[in-house]
Amino acid sequence: xxxxxxxxxxxxxxxxxxxxxxxxxxxxxxxxxxxxxxxxxxxxxxxxxxxxxxxxxxxxxxxxxxxxxxxxxxxxxxxxxxxxxxxxxxxxxxxxxxxxxxxxxxxxxxxxxxxxxxxxxxxxxxxxxxxxxxxxxxxxxxxxxxxxxxxxxxxxxxxxxxxxxxxxxxxxxxxxxxxxxxxxxxxxxxxxxxxxxxxxxxxxxxxxxxxxxxxxxxxxxxxxxxxxxxxxxxxxxxxxxxxxxxxxxxxxxxxxxxxxxxxxxxxxxxxxxxxxxxxxxxxxxxxxxxxxxxxxxxxxxxxxxxxxxxxxxxxxxxxxxxxxxxxxxxxxxxxxxxxxxxxxxxxxxxxxxxxxxxxxxxxxxxxxxxxxxxxxxxxxxxxxxxxxxxxxxxxxx
Numbered sequence: 001x002x003x004x005x006x007x008x009x010x011x012x013x014x015x016x017x018x019x020x021x022x023x024x025x026x027x028x029x030x031x032x033x034x035x036x037x038x039x040x041x042x043x044x045x046x047x048x049x050x051x052x053x054x055x056x057x058x059x060x061x062x063x064x065x066x067x068x069x070x071x072x073x074x075x076x077x078x079x080x081x082x083x084x085x086x087x088x089x090x091x092x093x094x095x096x097x098x099x100x101x102x103x104x105x106x107x108x109x110x111x112x113x114x115x116x117x118x119x120x121x122x123x124x125x126x127x128x129x130x131x132x133x134x135x136x137x138x139x140x141x142x143x144x145x146x147x148x149x150x151x152x153x154x155x156x157x158x159x160x161x162x163x164x165x166x167x168x169x170x171x172x173x174x175x176x177x178x179x180x181x182x183x184x185x186x187x188x189x190x191x192x193x194x195x196x197x198x199x200x201x202x203x204x205x206x207x208x209x210x211x212x213x214x215x216x217x218x219x220x221x222x223x224x225x226x227x228x229x230x231x232x233x234x235x236x237x238x239x240x241x242x243x244x245x246x247x248x249x250x251x252x253x254x255x256x257x258x259x260x261x262x263x264x265x266x267x268x269x270x271x272x273x274x275x276x277x278x279x280x281x282x283x284x285x286x287x288x289x290x291x292x293x294x295x296x297x298x299x300x301x302x303x304x305x306x307x308x309x310x311x312x313x314x315x316x317x318x319x320x321x322x323x324x325x326x327x328x329x330x331x332x333x334x335x336x337x338x339x340x341x342x343x344x345x346x347x348x349x350x351x352x353x354x355x356x357x358x359x360x361x362x363x364x365x366x367x368x369x370x371x372x373x374x375x376x377x378x379x380x381x382x383x384x385x386x387x388x389x390x391x392x393x394x395x396x397x
Contacts, residue, residue: 025140029364033348037358043390045312045378046358048184048330052383054249055297058290062253065285074281077269078106078257082284085291086257094230102262105269106284108276109254110214110243115141116275117210117239117258118176120267122147126175131161133333133365133372135184135212147175151367156333157324159188163197170201176208176239177201179228182215185365185377186333187326189223192231199231208264210239214246214256215329217298220306223327229259236261239268244283246330247301248290249381253283305330305380308387312380315391330381333362335374339397343373355396 033046044051053059070079077083083100090096098104107113114137122128124146130138132151142149150169154161177198181190190198202209209228216225229238243256256279258268312332313323322335341347344361352358362375380387 021144024143028136030136030360033358033360036352040352040356042352042356042358043386043393044358045390046360048379048381049251050249050381051386058248058286061289062282062286065282070282070285072281074278074284076273076278078104079281079284082106082287085288089291094227096227096229098259103259103265105258105265105272106279107256107258107272108279109245110212110241110256111137112276113241113256113258114212115144116271117241117268118145120271121208121264122175127171127173128175129169129177132367133185135180136364138178139367154186154188159186166197167201170205170207174205174207176210178210180212182218182225182328184329185331187329187331189219189225189328192226195226195228195231199228199234202237203233208237208239209234211241213240213242216242217247217301218305218330219302219328220309239264244287244290255279255283255287308380311384312378312387315387315394316378319394319397330379332378332380334376334378336376337374344376348376351397355393357390357393
């Protein structure tokens with residue numbers, strides 16, 4: 001008679017069922033802060049989702065698509081009208097010509113776009129260069145691919161990098177560099193000269209640039225977004241990732257896309273197919289409407305976010321924070337050394353419990369937590385009333 005393993009014994013042996021890939025990272029600190037905020041009804045300036053309404057036109061397009069029965073699978077790599085609209089938008093804005101049939105993959109948000117792209121182009125042991133501080137997903141993405149991460153520092157106050165340090169990070173094992181501009185968490189917008197340095201190294205070392213561009217239209221005071229794919233010789237070695245989430249204030253829709261030349265797209269589509277099959281069909285139809293929004297929509301988006309940025313910076317500085325002014329995206333990195341707390345996690349939990357405002361510990365954007373222990377990130381993609389209430393509460397600190 002066989003001996004059954006009791007549940008408690010299975011629990012004792014639990015490491016047997018934990019892969020090495022997942023044992024090296026934790027759950028999202030950003031989402032953790034949101035849960036803590038909900039528990040105590042704190043103002044959530046941690047997770048970057050708007051608390052205001054999305055465009056009525058885009059929402060109506062989604063409602064109409066459901067009513068018109070766009071409720072079954074679209075083509076795995078994206079409904080043709082949506083891919084055509086994406087191609088037209090990139091042609092108009094950047095002069096980039098992508099073939100909707102062979103070079104565009106619609107996926108479930110930029111998050112899936114990034115991991116699908118990395119799984120498609122990297123092998124275990126390949127090196128991937130990441131600028132630090134970095135959006136927290138990029139660490140687990142490289143670990144899930146069993147790639148080796150090489151870090152290059154972005155240094156405050158302007159979050160610049162040292163070209164010599166970047167060159168040292170490249171080697172014959174470098175498969176790709178991850179670029180996020182406008183940048184989360186710093187708000188840095190990479191200048192064309194900086195992109196040129198990156199492009200020349202990619203070509204010299206035969207590496208790819210995987211470019212996360214979800215904040216492309218959220219720019220301030222004359223800052224300009226340049227896709228690295230527009231630089232000479234870079235379209236063939238660029239993977240451009242984007243989504244509807246930030247530009248159109250629909251973070252819950254999870255509709256994104258990846259642009260790449262045909263041989264790269266072929267691999268990316270295979271991974272995407274078996275990860276998620278496809279993005280939501282009716283929301284792709286609404287995406288056609290989004291891609292055709294007039295220029296005034298994007299101008300208004302940037303203007304309104306600049307107003308929110310300036311408001312929150314004033315409130316934070318009035319509460320004793322040292323702020324690093326962002327040129328793009330919708331986050332403000334702040335220095336908390338003057339508050340006298342042991343580290344960023346202790347401070348953020350104190351702030352949630354005693355002031356009722358949530359932010360993200362800066363250490364979650366660094367491989368070595370010590371480097372970010374005096375930083376925290378606030379987001380300002382919120383109603384003015386929300387930001388004002390956060391400022392009122394922060395005065396308690």
